[in-house]
Amino acid sequence: MANARKPVVHRLTNRRESQWGERERARGEEAVRTLLSHVGEDPTREGLQRTPLRMVQALEFLTSGYQQDPKDAINGALFVEEDYQEMILCKDLDFYSLCEHHLLPFMGKAHVAYLPNKRIVGISKLARMVEIYCRRLQVQERLTTQIAQTLMEEIDPLGVAVVLEAEHLCMRMRGVQKQNSKMTTSAMLGAFRTNVETRQEFMNLIRNGK
Numbered sequence: 001m002a003n004a005r006k007p008v009v010h011r012l013t014n015r016r017e018s019q020w021g022e023r024e025r026a027r028g029e030e031a032v033r034t035l036l037s038h039v040g041e042d043p044t045r046e047g048l049q050r051t052p053l054r055m056v057q058a059l060e061f062l063t064s065g066y067q068q069d070p071k072d073a074i075n076g077a078l079f080v081e082e083d084y085q086e087m088i089l090c091k092d093l094d095f096y097s098l099c100e101h102h103l104l105p106f107m108g109k110a111h112v113a114y115l116p117n118k119r120i121v122g123i124s125k126l127a128r129m130v131e132i133y134c135r136r137l138q139v140q141e142r143l144t145t146q147i148a149q150t151l152m153e154e155i156d157p158l159g160v161a162v163v164l165e166a167e168h169l170c171m172r173m174r175g176v177q178k179q180n181s182k183m184t185t186s187a188m189l190g191a192f193r194t195n196v197e198t199r200q201e202f203m204n205l206i207r208n209g210k
């Protein structure tokens with residue numbers, strides 16, 4: 001994994017169980033009230049009374065990926081398929097994540113492909129793995145690499161290709177306000193890196209294929 005600051009993974013027996021204790025939640029809510037005051041608001045006015053609680057709960061959900069191991073999503077769903085050796089592509093997978101610089105959303109489409117080497121994984125598990133990485137504070141480049149490397153390690157295919165196309169609200173809503181800019185990142189491993197034709201086939205499929 002390219003992430004140097006590997007999160008400590010706690011496994012929750014019950015997923016709805018809060019990852020934060022009562023004390024952490026109360027402190028989180030207090031921090032939100034402080035921020036509300038800083039922007040010139042009155043945190044005690046009616047419309048804002050439950051905002052700290054809601055924001056803390058939203059943040060817990062949006063960062064719940066720290067409590068889950070992306071490899072677990074894939075591990076249980078691998079099956080052997082000796083005969084199929086063509087590219088498997090999961091195209092236009094919607095994703096939503098939070099940029100670690102501004103805690104604002106970035107979202108878009110993920111295209112994930114691999115060239116199987118006797119082992120295949122269910123598409124829904126693949127989407128689940130992407131989602132776990134998305135529910136952490138991210139930069140798009142690292143997210144792309146993490147998805148590709150995890151697939152490479154867990155499925156052991158001949159190659160992996162990942163392309164992420166995303167719009168970042170931190171660019172759209174603040175600063176430069178480039179309304180229509182999109183960012184594209186890619187990670188090519190194995191055959192997708194070494195074989196131009198394989199890479200080209202993938203690029204053609206995500207651009208115009210079905």
Ligand SMILES: [Zn+2]
Nearest residue numbers: 099101102170
């Ligand atoms: Zn940002």
